[in-house]
Amino acid sequence: MNRSTAAVANAFFLFVGVAGLIIQIVSGVPGFPDIPPGPFILGITGILVLTLAARFRPILFLGIVAPAFILVGALLEGSFWGRLADVGDFGPFTGTVLLIGGLIGAIACGGVAVSRAYRRTTVG
Template identity: 85%
Template sequence: MNRSAAAVANAFFLFVGVAGLIIQIASGVPGFPDIPPGPFILGITGILVLTLSARFRWVLFLGIVAPVFILVGALLEGSFRARLADVGDFGPFVGTALLIGGVIAAAVSGVVAVSRAYRRVAAR
Protein backbone atom coordinates (compact mmCIF):
# COMPACT_ATOMS: atom_id res chain seq x y z
CA MET A 1 0.00 0.00 0.00
CA ASN A 2 1.40 3.41 -0.98
CA ARG A 3 1.07 6.75 0.75
CA SER A 4 -1.82 8.77 -0.56
CA ALA A 5 -1.36 12.22 -2.06
CA ALA A 6 -3.46 13.58 0.81
CA ALA A 7 -1.05 12.06 3.36
CA VAL A 8 1.92 13.62 1.54
CA ALA A 9 0.08 16.96 1.48
CA ASN A 10 -0.66 16.60 5.18
CA ALA A 11 3.03 16.07 5.98
CA PHE A 12 4.03 18.95 3.70
CA PHE A 13 1.71 21.37 5.47
CA LEU A 14 2.91 20.15 8.87
CA PHE A 15 6.44 21.04 7.74
CA VAL A 16 5.17 24.44 6.54
CA GLY A 17 3.92 24.99 10.09
CA VAL A 18 7.36 24.05 11.44
CA ALA A 19 8.97 26.57 9.08
CA GLY A 20 6.57 29.23 10.31
CA LEU A 21 7.45 28.53 13.93
CA ILE A 22 11.18 28.58 13.19
CA ILE A 23 10.84 31.92 11.39
CA GLN A 24 8.92 33.35 14.35
CA ILE A 25 11.58 32.15 16.80
CA ALA A 26 14.43 33.42 14.61
CA SER A 27 12.79 36.81 14.15
CA GLY A 28 12.49 37.28 17.90
CA VAL A 29 8.78 36.89 18.56
CA PRO A 30 8.48 37.07 22.36
CA GLY A 31 6.84 34.39 24.44
CA PHE A 32 8.44 31.24 23.09
CA PRO A 33 9.92 28.90 25.72
CA ASP A 34 13.62 28.02 25.57
CA ILE A 35 12.73 24.75 23.85
CA PRO A 36 9.40 25.32 22.10
CA PRO A 37 7.36 22.13 21.66
CA GLY A 38 5.51 23.21 18.50
CA PRO A 39 8.24 22.44 15.96
CA PHE A 40 8.77 19.02 17.55
CA ILE A 41 5.06 18.21 17.65
CA LEU A 42 4.47 19.19 14.02
CA GLY A 43 7.81 17.91 12.70
CA ILE A 44 7.66 14.49 14.32
CA THR A 45 4.05 14.12 13.24
CA GLY A 46 5.01 14.97 9.66
CA ILE A 47 7.78 12.39 9.72
CA LEU A 48 5.44 9.75 11.14
CA VAL A 49 2.79 10.47 8.51
CA LEU A 50 5.36 10.20 5.72
CA THR A 51 7.04 7.07 7.00
CA LEU A 52 4.27 5.05 8.62
CA SER A 53 0.92 6.03 7.11
CA ALA A 54 1.18 3.59 4.22
CA ARG A 55 1.47 0.72 6.71
CA PHE A 56 -0.54 1.97 9.70
CA ARG A 57 -3.61 4.00 8.79
CA TRP A 58 -4.14 5.14 12.38
CA VAL A 59 -1.04 7.37 12.05
CA LEU A 60 -3.11 9.59 9.76
CA PHE A 61 -5.18 10.65 12.78
CA LEU A 62 -2.03 12.23 14.23
CA GLY A 63 -1.95 14.43 11.14
CA ILE A 64 -5.25 15.90 12.31
CA VAL A 65 -4.67 15.99 16.06
CA ALA A 66 -1.26 17.73 15.99
CA PRO A 67 -2.20 20.74 13.84
CA VAL A 68 -5.53 21.17 15.63
CA PHE A 69 -3.67 21.11 18.96
CA ILE A 70 -1.27 23.84 17.76
CA LEU A 71 -4.13 25.87 16.24
CA VAL A 72 -6.18 25.72 19.44
CA GLY A 73 -3.11 26.78 21.40
CA ALA A 74 -2.58 29.74 19.06
CA LEU A 75 -6.24 30.73 19.34
CA LEU A 76 -6.17 30.54 23.12
CA GLU A 77 -2.91 32.47 23.37
CA GLY A 78 -4.19 35.01 20.86
CA SER A 79 -1.11 37.10 19.98
CA PHE A 80 -0.96 35.73 16.43
CA ARG A 81 -3.72 38.14 15.38
CA ALA A 82 -1.52 41.16 16.11
CA ARG A 83 1.38 39.62 14.17
CA LEU A 84 -0.86 38.98 11.16
CA ALA A 85 -2.15 42.55 11.33
CA ASP A 86 1.36 44.05 11.28
CA VAL A 87 2.63 43.35 7.77
CA GLY A 88 5.49 45.80 8.32
CA ASP A 89 7.09 43.49 10.90
CA PHE A 90 8.01 41.06 8.13
CA GLY A 91 9.58 38.11 9.99
CA PRO A 92 6.84 37.65 12.59
CA PHE A 93 4.16 38.25 9.94
CA VAL A 94 5.53 35.66 7.50
CA GLY A 95 6.23 33.14 10.26
CA THR A 96 2.74 33.50 11.68
CA ALA A 97 1.10 33.32 8.24
CA LEU A 98 3.02 30.13 7.45
CA LEU A 99 2.17 28.61 10.82
CA ILE A 100 -1.55 29.38 10.77
CA GLY A 101 -1.95 28.57 7.07
CA GLY A 102 0.11 25.41 7.44
CA VAL A 103 -1.80 24.00 10.41
CA ILE A 104 -5.18 24.78 8.84
CA ALA A 105 -4.15 23.15 5.55
CA ALA A 106 -2.60 20.22 7.45
CA ALA A 107 -5.81 19.64 9.40
CA VAL A 108 -7.92 19.74 6.22
CA SER A 109 -5.58 17.47 4.25
CA GLY A 110 -5.40 15.16 7.29
CA VAL A 111 -9.19 14.79 7.28
CA VAL A 112 -9.06 14.04 3.55
CA ALA A 113 -6.27 11.47 4.07
CA VAL A 114 -8.17 9.70 6.86
CA SER A 115 -11.45 9.67 4.96
CA ARG A 116 -9.82 8.27 1.83
CA ALA A 117 -7.83 5.64 3.73
CA TYR A 118 -10.85 4.36 5.60
CA ARG A 119 -13.21 4.63 2.64
CA ARG A 120 -10.93 2.30 0.66
CA VAL A 121 -11.05 -0.23 3.49
CA ALA A 122 -14.83 -0.07 3.77
CA ALA A 123 -15.15 -0.63 0.02
CA ARG A 124 -13.23 -3.90 0.16
Protein backbone atom coordinates in the same frame (compact mmCIF):
# COMPACT_ATOMS: atom_id res chain seq x y z
CA MET B 1 1.04 0.11 0.24
CA ASN B 2 1.78 3.53 -1.16
CA ARG B 3 1.38 6.83 0.58
CA SER B 4 -1.71 8.71 -0.49
CA THR B 5 -1.39 12.14 -2.03
CA ALA B 6 -3.50 13.53 0.82
CA ALA B 7 -1.11 12.04 3.42
CA VAL B 8 1.89 13.57 1.63
CA ALA B 9 0.06 16.92 1.47
CA ASN B 10 -0.75 16.61 5.18
CA ALA B 11 2.94 16.11 5.99
CA PHE B 12 3.91 19.00 3.70
CA PHE B 13 1.59 21.39 5.52
CA LEU B 14 2.87 20.15 8.89
CA PHE B 15 6.39 21.05 7.73
CA VAL B 16 5.12 24.45 6.53
CA GLY B 17 3.85 25.00 10.07
CA VAL B 18 7.29 24.06 11.43
CA ALA B 19 8.91 26.58 9.07
CA GLY B 20 6.49 29.25 10.28
CA LEU B 21 7.33 28.57 13.91
CA ILE B 22 11.06 28.62 13.23
CA ILE B 23 10.76 31.94 11.37
CA GLN B 24 8.87 33.40 14.32
CA ILE B 25 11.47 32.15 16.80
CA VAL B 26 14.41 33.40 14.73
CA SER B 27 12.78 36.79 14.14
CA GLY B 28 12.40 37.30 17.87
CA VAL B 29 8.68 36.96 18.50
CA PRO B 30 8.33 37.20 22.30
CA GLY B 31 6.69 34.51 24.37
CA PHE B 32 8.32 31.37 22.99
CA PRO B 33 9.87 29.06 25.60
CA ASP B 34 13.60 28.28 25.39
CA ILE B 35 12.77 24.97 23.72
CA PRO B 36 9.35 25.42 22.09
CA PRO B 37 7.42 22.16 21.67
CA GLY B 38 5.49 23.20 18.52
CA PRO B 39 8.21 22.48 15.95
CA PHE B 40 8.85 19.08 17.51
CA ILE B 41 5.17 18.17 17.69
CA LEU B 42 4.50 19.15 14.08
CA GLY B 43 7.81 17.89 12.68
CA ILE B 44 7.66 14.46 14.32
CA THR B 45 4.02 14.12 13.28
CA GLY B 46 4.96 14.93 9.67
CA ILE B 47 7.72 12.33 9.73
CA LEU B 48 5.38 9.72 11.21
CA VAL B 49 2.72 10.43 8.58
CA LEU B 50 5.27 10.10 5.78
CA THR B 51 6.91 6.95 7.09
CA LEU B 52 4.21 4.95 8.84
CA ALA B 53 0.77 5.97 7.58
CA ALA B 54 0.84 3.66 4.56
CA ARG B 55 1.19 0.63 6.85
CA PHE B 56 -0.52 1.88 10.00
CA ARG B 57 -3.59 3.95 9.14
CA PRO B 58 -4.31 5.28 12.66
CA ILE B 59 -1.16 7.44 12.35
CA LEU B 60 -3.19 9.59 9.95
CA PHE B 61 -5.26 10.82 12.90
CA LEU B 62 -2.12 12.40 14.34
CA GLY B 63 -1.97 14.52 11.18
CA ILE B 64 -5.26 16.11 12.32
CA VAL B 65 -4.84 16.09 16.10
CA ALA B 66 -1.34 17.64 16.27
CA PRO B 67 -2.09 20.71 14.11
CA ALA B 68 -5.50 21.13 15.78
CA PHE B 69 -3.75 21.11 19.17
CA ILE B 70 -1.30 23.81 18.05
CA LEU B 71 -4.07 25.85 16.40
CA VAL B 72 -6.25 25.77 19.52
CA GLY B 73 -3.24 26.83 21.57
CA ALA B 74 -2.58 29.72 19.20
CA LEU B 75 -6.23 30.79 19.32
CA LEU B 76 -6.31 30.65 23.12
CA GLU B 77 -3.02 32.54 23.43
CA GLY B 78 -4.23 35.06 20.86
CA SER B 79 -1.12 37.13 20.11
CA PHE B 80 -0.88 35.90 16.50
CA TRP B 81 -3.68 38.30 15.50
CA GLY B 82 -1.39 41.24 16.19
CA ARG B 83 1.39 39.70 14.09
CA LEU B 84 -1.02 39.17 11.21
CA ALA B 85 -2.13 42.80 11.45
CA ASP B 86 1.45 44.12 11.26
CA VAL B 87 2.47 43.35 7.66
CA GLY B 88 5.47 45.65 7.99
CA ASP B 89 7.11 43.39 10.58
CA PHE B 90 8.14 40.89 7.91
CA GLY B 91 9.56 38.00 9.98
CA PRO B 92 6.78 37.64 12.53
CA PHE B 93 4.11 38.28 9.89
CA THR B 94 5.54 35.71 7.44
CA GLY B 95 6.10 33.14 10.17
CA THR B 96 2.56 33.54 11.43
CA VAL B 97 1.06 33.27 7.94
CA LEU B 98 3.05 30.09 7.31
CA LEU B 99 2.13 28.65 10.70
CA ILE B 100 -1.60 29.32 10.53
CA GLY B 101 -1.82 28.38 6.84
CA GLY B 102 0.17 25.21 7.47
CA LEU B 103 -2.05 24.22 10.38
CA ILE B 104 -5.27 24.78 8.45
CA GLY B 105 -3.87 22.99 5.39
CA ALA B 106 -2.66 20.07 7.53
CA ILE B 107 -6.04 19.69 9.22
CA ALA B 108 -7.86 19.77 5.87
CA CYS B 109 -5.49 17.35 4.12
CA GLY B 110 -5.40 15.13 7.19
CA GLY B 111 -9.18 14.90 7.08
CA VAL B 112 -9.07 13.90 3.43
CA ALA B 113 -6.31 11.35 4.12
CA VAL B 114 -8.29 9.74 6.96
CA SER B 115 -11.47 9.76 4.90
CA ARG B 116 -9.78 8.04 1.96
CA ALA B 117 -7.90 5.56 4.13
CA TYR B 118 -11.06 4.38 5.85
CA ARG B 119 -13.43 4.57 2.91
CA ARG B 120 -15.29 1.39 2.26
CA THR B 121 -15.09 0.17 -1.30
CA THR B 122 -18.20 -1.25 -2.89
CA VAL B 123 -18.10 -4.03 -5.38
CA GLY B 124 -20.34 -3.43 -8.36
